Amino acid sequence: MRTIRAAATGAVVMSLALAATGCGGGSSTDGGGSDDSPKTLTYWASNQGASIEADKKVLQPELDKFEKRTGIKVKLEVVPWSDLLNRILTAATSGQGPDVLNIGNTWSASLQATGALLPWSDAEFTKIGGKDRFVASALGSTGAQGKDPAAVPLYSMAYALYYNKQIFADAGITHPPATWAELVADGKKIQAKGKQVLGAEGANVSENIHHAFVFAKQHGADFFTADGKPDFTSDGAVSAVKQYVDLMAKDKAIPQGNAEYAQNQSVSDFAKGRTAMLLWQSASANLKSQGMSEDKYGIAPVPVQSGAPGAGAQVNSMVAGINLAVFKNTDNLGGASEFVKFMTGDEEQKILNTAYSTIPPVASAQSDAAFNSPANAVLKDTLAKSAAALPQVADESQFETVVGTAVKELFADAAAGRPVTTDSVKAELAKAQQQMPAK
């Protein structure tokens, strides 16, 4: 009896002590990986294709090729977007993760702050062929400025305006709209023919933030001050978010039903010919998988306020894309570096970016004839001239969530017929800003 009580007490005390000293799990923080198991790698790939299975079909042959060349076996796991960030966080916390992983390029600075990813010093870059292999816009979304990048660009994407040629012809529209005012005016003609104008994912937090960011740029506003503090309620930011939500609330271009879309229903609507226009990143492969052939739609730059797309207030897309990162706790440093070199090599860049209808962030691969289709020309042009990286600050992922959610709430108001005013937009954004971590 006494022994048992003593044992139980002992166990509790032990667990308390473990908890208090923080040895209850997690990893050693001696900062580095090792080369303990040079013959295997674990790779988490983000879900890029129409399904997890489709991705495996694309990637497995390439990984087999890598094994044949280097003798290193790569264990592949394709992770759905909805789980990816949490999985990475869990891996960072426990120290148990993959060797190499895909991250959404906008999360680079946030994940960099956790210290879980291997920094890419110039020496590391040299091992994979040098930093100058990559295009500047893609490198601009790899971590906070002034620090070594936390990841290496793998696929690049940009937003474009996809439009249904048949619906445009029926409505007597001869060219895609270049400005928002034109888009709204075209919308009236399209509605007169009984079709929906513009698809959107009103309840999709990430989509919302991408558009809010571009509108803010066009209004000369940034969501963060120069020293990295949240600044969501400036006049420019408020007008920007209001203009986006007004596409539904005032202009009726976005159908009210889209306010609850969060599972890419707007892509299906467009593929089925219900909607005339869609703002999407690298949609070709997705549309093809839903049975819409390439001759049915045109692709044009995302509209601006006036003039032509370019820098500053003429920005019309975020720099979208996927980066490749090495987990700091890897036990195959050499192999991981070898694998990144393989994936960012010209040959694989062509194969993978063709499969996913994305643009190679590697300059030598980007100039290949395979990426010269009209659709790719628009995307390449946008990336080169008129795309901007989302804020490279440690709070970026929180910013995506809180502002994306604010826009979702505003869309819900618009859908319910409640007025969306400057005050109501400002109030939502103020609430979002207050949810940001205190500095």
Add this chain to the structure above:
Amino acid sequence: MSGTTTAEVEKPRVRTDAGREPHPRPGRIRRIGLPYLLLLPALALELLVHLVPMVIGIVMSFKELTQFYIRDWGTAPWSGLDNYRMSVDFDAPVGEAMLHSFFVTVGFTLLSVGLCWLIGTAAAIFMQDTFRGRGLLRALFLVPYALPVYAAVITWVFMFQHDNGLVNHVLHDQLHLTDERSFWLIGDNSFYALLTVSVWKGWPFAFLIVMAGLQNIPGELYEAAALDGAGMWQRIRRITLPSLGPVNQVLVLVLFLWTFNDFNTPFVLFGRAAPEAADLISVHIYQASFVTWNFGTGSAMSVLLLVFLLAVTGVYLAVTSRGRRASHAQ
């Protein structure tokens, strides 16, 4: 003869006594220690699965645990009571949102538990009488309880869709009860959508438990009541419900705790960013921890929630058991 027999008969008894006298301890230890020995695996697991993480969670709530420290959270700076202060500062945004979420959760839980209990009890009483097809109906009633939560809730998501969901099709297109198609997954109606799914999922459990409780009520009571000329309502009010007292006490408590802490239903219905009207505390804490990466504040909110639930449970058990004791005394 007889003497020898008694001696022979007594002999073994003496021997056993003698045998037991010098070594009384091992048997006692076995007698007392065995239950503890049997409990040991469960205790160890309970410690590992429940208590240790809980203690770690409590420790975390006193730390400034953001993304900068998750890799080695032992090094996160101590923040004293800051996380708690932030959670209950109802004039500031974090506390205000937490309070709003708390009230939404309380309202939702009371409504959901009340409706689950009401429907479950009504169904169980209705199923007391034998009729053709009772077994089939009983099995059908239990379907929502048997289905995997994710599959069931995803089906509801499809049904609640604005443009081509079954709910709007029935309410608007067929019955013309609404002027226009309503939104159920965003905006204010999301509360009712959540409540509907929660009740749909929860009432079969109440039905099952009440049905089991009804088996224990002696039929003679009803017969006697019928002889005295009691109607159906009187029988339910004076025999069925009072006899179900102890069963209901446990049922309501379990339903309350499950519903209050339900994470799966709102998460599958609304995703990471729940609408304000349906911002349940479980999802709210998840957001504070895993979405805004502020694990210290999330832990503090969890601890506060634990304290609240323990207090409610304690008061509830004290009140109901006092009521039971009083009725026993009568």
